[in-house]
Amino acid sequence: MNEVKRSLDRIVGDVTTDKEELKQRVLSGKRKSKRKNPFPLVATVIVMTAVLFFTFNVFQGEYLKKDGSEYEVNEELYDLLLKSEQHEIEDPDELRTVVMQRLVESDSLIEYAKSLGYLADEQAMKEELAKEQQTFFEGFNEEELNSVEQTQLENFGYTYEQYFQTIHKHTIQFTAAVEWLDHNPPAEHTTQREVLDAFLETHADVITEFMEKKQIPPADPSSVYVEFEGLVAAIENRRVLVVQGVEKDQIEGMSAEEIQDAAYDSAWFEFDETIEQLALYRQINVTFDPLSYPVSQAEQEKVFEDVSGWE
């Protein structure tokens, strides 16, 4: 037996008791798994992605009204998201800014989809929410339920009921809009950044008022651009694949897909004519706008189009 195997066996210890418990659970007919949370969807999409949409229609103001009267920031959702993200972002000012930004982003997407003709199926979403909530709770007996609710309150400061009826409901609405857009892509080439800027401009009064009320610091304009440092792994036309966590000799001969799979992290960038100065396998530091990918790529591999510099 090798040392790694020996060490892993020692650390996991004796699992005989676990196995016997497991057998009892299966053989006694308790076939329903005790696992509490089998969400099939990416339920936290509103807090993990920056998916922003905007198109010609929105610029035309056909859907949105310039006075912002159609839009209202969901205060309850904002308050719960603050609690939800409190363990991820320690600085309270930064927390408020980030949560607000993500909330506006998801709202902009939903509103944008509607501007293109998306009609939310409220009944279907209601049924989906009820089904997921039922799936979540059905594995618990009363004692377990109390324990889990208590843990949830201690960790996040809100109940599962609040989670489902506010955060998850919004997530379902958001996901439905994303899926609709995936099947009904906009004709005009527009980046996520354009979407965000236009949305903020359209609803400036409402958003500003909410931010003042909640004492939300505005996002630092200098934070628009971020940096990505890595190895130039592929150059295709004007697009450059930059990867992290692998060396030249590990990726030579691989396809771009294989390289991305092997790399710790990777990103495609659209370069201008300066691409001619680039060589494969050199180290590079790219400064780019992380929202500069086309809205049509929301569900797929993104190419960042706004590269402000590299060295």
Added chain:
Amino acid sequence: MDSVDLEKVMDEYGEHLLKMACFYLRDRETAKDIVQEVFISFYGTANYEELGKIRAYLTKLTVNRCKDYLRSWSFRHLQFGKDWIETIHNERDPLILQEEKAEIAIAVLKLPIKYREIILFYYYEEYNMREVAQFLNLSENTVKTRMIKARKLLKNALSSDYWEVLSIE
């Protein structure tokens, strides 16, 4: 399959599957839940005798369910229990850990999952590179690259004595 057959299968493979699920999930309770699902699913398999290598089949079911769980919302947001690795670190005597050469296992279990599973199948399951690639549906090149990266991460995480042991295996 009747319940007697199922019990035999659980006796034969239960411990192995529980361990693998623990290595993937780093949580004993969730590992039990996952393996329970695997056995329940297996119970419904009509022609299990035709499945050939049952151990590999059950391991694959377990690994896939563990990955589904790691991708799920619940894993990232519902904090039901303390991370197993954290518990080991905080609650066990450092001298005993040293004696058990736990440093290697802890370093392996702290690897990101895509590197950890390569190490698990290569060292723990003792597959060769090609078998790892086949089992995980990856290209051999990808497995090799991930192995290089995994070993680099382990080298950084382990003291030189432990790394020397690992590097010659």
